[in-house]
Amino acid sequence: xxxxxxxxDQFALLEFKDRIAGPQNVLANNWTASTSVCNWIGVSCGILxxxxxALNLKSMxxxxxxxxxxxxxxxxxxxxxxxxxxxxxxxxxxxxLHRLRILRLSYNRLNGExxxxxxxxxxxxxxxxxxxxxxxxxxxxxxxxxxxxxxxLGFNQLSGKVPSSxxxxxxxxxxxxxxxxxxxxxxxxxxxxxxxxxxxxxxxITNAPKLEILLLWRNKLSGNIPNSISNAxxxxxxxxxxxxFSGPIPxxxxxLKHLExxxxxxxxxxxxxxxxxxxxxxxxxxxxxxLRKIGVSGNPLxxxxxxxxxxxxxxxxxxxxxxxxxxxxxxxxxxxxxxLLLLQLDYNKLSGLIPASIGGMRNxxxxxxxxxxxxxxxxxxxxxxYLYLDSNKLSSTIPSTLWNLKDILEIDLSSxxxxxxxxxxxxxxxxxxKLNLSRNLLTGDILxxxxxxxxxxxxxxxxNILHGxxxxxxxxxxxxxxxDLCNNNLSxxxxxxxxxxLYLKIFSNFSSTSFMKNYxxxxxxxxxxxxxxxxxxxxxxxxxxxxxxxxxxxxxxxVVLIVLTIMYRRCQRRSTALPIKDDLxxxxxxxxxxxxxxxxxxxxxxxxxxxxSGSFGYxxxxxxxxxxxxxxxxxxxxxxxxxxxxxxxxxxMLNIVHRNIVKVITCCSSVDFKALVLDYMSxxxxxxxxxxxxxxLDIIQRVDIMIDVAVAIEHLHNGHPTPIxxxxxxxxxxxxxxxxxxxxxxxxxxxxxxxxxxxxxxxxLATIGYMAPEFGSAGLVSIKSDVxxxxxxxxxxxxxxxxTDNVFVEEETIRxxxxxxxxxxxxxIADVDLLRREDEYFVVKANCISxxxxxxxNCSAELPEERKEMKDVVVELKKIKQRLLNNIQHF
Numbered sequence: 001x002x003x004x005x006x007x008x009d010q011f012a013l014l015e016f017k018d019r020i021a022g023p024q025n026v027l028a029n030n031w032t033a034s035t036s037v038c039n040w041i042g043v044s045c046g047i048l049x050x051x052x053x054a055l056n057l058k059s060m061x062x063x064x065x066x067x068x069x070x071x072x073x074x075x076x077x078x079x080x081x082x083x084x085x086x087x088x089x090x091x092x093x094x095x096x097l098h099r100l101r102i103l104r105l106s107y108n109r110l111n112g113e114x115x116x117x118x119x120x121x122x123x124x125x126x127x128x129x130x131x132x133x134x135x136x137x138x139x140x141x142x143x144x145x146x147x148x149x150x151x152x153l154g155f156n157q158l159s160g161k162v163p164s165s166x167x168x169x170x171x172x173x174x175x176x177x178x179x180x181x182x183x184x185x186x187x188x189x190x191x192x193x194x195x196x197x198x199x200x201x202x203x204x205i206t207n208a209p210k211l212e213i214l215l216l217w218r219n220k221l222s223g224n225i226p227n228s229i230s231n232a233x234x235x236x237x238x239x240x241x242x243x244x245f246s247g248p249i250p251x252x253x254x255x256l257k258h259l260e261x262x263x264x265x266x267x268x269x270x271x272x273x274x275x276x277x278x279x280x281x282x283x284x285x286x287x288x289x290x291l292r293k294i295g296v297s298g299n300p301l302x303x304x305x306x307x308x309x310x311x312x313x314x315x316x317x318x319x320x321x322x323x324x325x326x327x328x329x330x331x332x333x334x335x336x337x338x339x340l341l342l343l344q345l346d347y348n349k350l351s352g353l354i355p356a357s358i359g360g361m362r363n364x365x366x367x368x369x370x371x372x373x374x375x376x377x378x379x380x381x382x383x384x385x386y387l388y389l390d391s392n393k394l395s396s397t398i399p400s401t402l403w404n405l406k407d408i409l410e411i412d413l414s415s416x417x418x419x420x421x422x423x424x425x426x427x428x429x430x431x432x433x434k435l436n437l438s439r440n441l442l443t444g445d446i447l448x449x450x451x452x453x454x455x456x457x458x459x460x461x462x463x464n465i466l467h468g469x470x471x472x473x474x475x476x477x478x479x480x481x482x483x484d485l486c487n488n489n490l491s492x493x494x495x496x497x498x499x500x501x502l503y504l505k506i507f508s509n510f511s512s513t514s515f516m517k518n519y520x521x522x523x524x525x526x527x528x529x530x531x532x533x534x535x536x537x538x539x540x541x542x543x544x545x546x547x548x549x550x551x552x553x554x555x556x557x558x559v560v561l562i563v564l565t566i567m568y569r570r571c572q573r574r575s576t577a578l579p580i581k582d583d584l585x586x587x588x589x590x591x592x593x594x595x596x597x598x599x600x601x602x603x604x605x606x607x608x609x610x611x612x613s614g615s616f617g618y619x620x621x622x623x624x625x626x627x628x629x630x631x632x633x634x635x636x637x638x639x640x641x642x643x644x645x646x647x648x649x650x651x652x653m654l655n656i657v658h659r660n661i662v663k664v665i666t667c668c669s670s671v672d673f674k675a676l677v678l679d680y681m682s683x684x685x686x687x688x689x690x691x692x693x694x695x696x697l698d699i700i701q702r703v704d705i706m707i708d709v710a711v712a713i714e715h716l717h718n719g720h721p722t723p724i725x726x727x728x729x730x731x732x733x734x735x736x737x738x739x740x741x742x743x744x745x746x747x748x749x750x751x752x753x754x755x756x757x758x759x760x761x762x763x764x765l766a767t768i769g770y771m772a773p774e775f776g777s778a779g780l781v782s783i784k785s786d787v788x789x790x791x792x793x794x795x796x797x798x799x800x801x802x803x804t805d806n807v808f809v810e811e812e813t814i815r816x817x818x819x820x821x822x823x824x825x826x827x828x829i830a831d832v833d834l835l836r837r838e839d840e841y842f843v844v845k846a847n848c849i850s851x852x853x854x855x856x857x858n859c860s861a862e863l864p865e866e867r868k869e870m871k872d873v874v875v876e877l878k879k880i881k882q883r884l885l886n887n888i889q890h891f
Contacts, residue, residue, distance in 0.1 A: 009072075053078070057080065059082075071094050071096045074096070087108070092115065097121065100121050110134065111134065138153070159198075183205040183211075194217045203226075212237070217239045218242040224246065225240065238262050248281070257288065288313060295318070296324060325349065353375075390413060394418055395418070397419055397420055398418050398420050410432075433882060434456075436458070445469075451476035455707075462484040478502075479874065612685075634675045637673075645748035649747045660709070681736055703884065717786070724752055762779050788860050794859065795814055841887075
């Protein structure tokens, strides 16, 4: 009997397999008649009767229509085909699955009407069919699903009314789907009836004592927001945005003591009566002490912001009020909202000055379109991520403090009357993605510090009065995609080095307007500037004349200075009475330091000052005589390779200057003692933050750290005449300063490629698990070896799994595990502390992690030629971060 039934189930699944397609023929290779159906991928069988009880093919990239043969799996309890590419109608044979408890079909392309036969599945407790193309109305027969607990029909094309009988199902606690008169339930906790085409008034809320979340956004609901909303006394999240609601915003919202999120933007709501010029509804909201978000944008509220806006909850983080026809000034009291992250007041009719109290909002990350002058206190808002003040009538200078916002991502001050009393020094803006200062009255030269903005994607300085040359340092804008310098007074030659910027589109176009209307600027005709004159004879004469006029006197002065310096040093040496044998001049640095001073700095290299140990020695924390805190790396000269490692680190690190690479302050070297003195990193290394119980990094911090590391490696590979290969990228070599900025260190096994070399062979091995396959097997290293290691660290950073964990044996590396696990979804792979299903931004964070893991797989490909270039990795990671921030902001 069991064999016959097993064959029956096997036949049904083989018929199913033959009608669908999938990548790598996973089912074709695994679902074969020669093996037991209970051993097939995605199939689970009962312990006693060995019948198929569960079919889970979620996220397997399968394509095709759902065949009727699944209806023959008569013992099936759970069917999960979600997150694939199934299309067409649901076969009526599925209605025969009377034992079914769970049916998940979400995130496909299924169409047609919701079938009536679903009502036959009386045992189903969870019915999830969201994100498909279903049309029509909800069938009355769903009332027969008496055990239903979860109904999820959101993101379809459904219309009409939901049968009121559905809401009589006593076990139904969570509804995601179509709106109806459902506010008379003592069990409902969440109603998610968003993104449909529902019409009509919002019915009175008569009895919803447990309702905590009400999501009705993006429908066609109209009429007033009923005052009976106060009956949902436990409500925490209310989202009615993008409907046709009209009338006043009810003051009864203030009765919702537990309210955390209020989003009512893009409706036709008003503040109150015609004489009510203040936003009086805000007065009632001051009673809601848990409010985190208020969104009223896109409503014709008119009126002025009241002073009691400052009485809103201190927990408020987001205030959206753009396009509300606001008038008057911004009250000083707004500065009381000290925890505000985003203040959005753009596209209004505000006037007057920006209140200086805004400078007290130290956590502010986004600021939109305020009128008046720009106060210097903006430079105090160190968390500011976005500053949009474009298209106003600002006529002040740009405060120099603005350029101290080192973590800001976007600045748009365009279309104002701004001027500058000093140079625009952007050298500190290490994270900047977009800068738009166009259509102002800016003067002066463009400083060379612009070239240090290696993260910059878009730069617009057009329509100003800038003069001078375009700095050669612009070739450092390695991420730049858009550049506009037109309509200024720039002169000289357009640097040819700009053509090396891979992502800059202007040189690939047939013609570009980026430089036009700079009449003293010259370059190729396709850039719409005059051609450069090539009068070699005239230039030669000018060069010779300048050489005689300026060069000879300069050379004479230099010679005199050199002679004086030599004489001074000789006199100084003769007067030195206390020679120290091991006090040698540090390599290529002006500072002298002795073994004795390093010993004093570490209390005799006391064990309590030890920060860690490595292959070639120990690292100590020390304090020099001038009070400077440093890290001192002391080499164990008994270790094979220690002398060579010291030389390599001195040569490499003293010649590398970059904000994401650990800085060598000096070296101390004698016959029996060698040490490096490094910048002290107060937050330790990435390994500690990933694997210590008392440490935690949120998703933004992890992305930022891995961007820093990618930028550092990219600099090693491309920022020198010949590439430098680090050879040992791993979490313990990624150090974090007081601002959690990452710095790559430990160049003890680094390799410098010679001219024309792309690969080296070495006998030195790096750390197991992080080494590229060709490095570990044949000792071959290239810049692609670092890319592989970076990919493995990227996986570890977001999964908290080490490549050396016991679960990874020789046959399955951490990369193989990631490759097979990623299709199952981010929740299966992510660090459990980083991603939880109950997270407010679960979907946003899951998408971010999935994108990063796909990038990690591209970095850690088996073959070097299939791995990405680090410059592409930098750009891709920044785009992923930007998508993450944008999605969180608009969540």
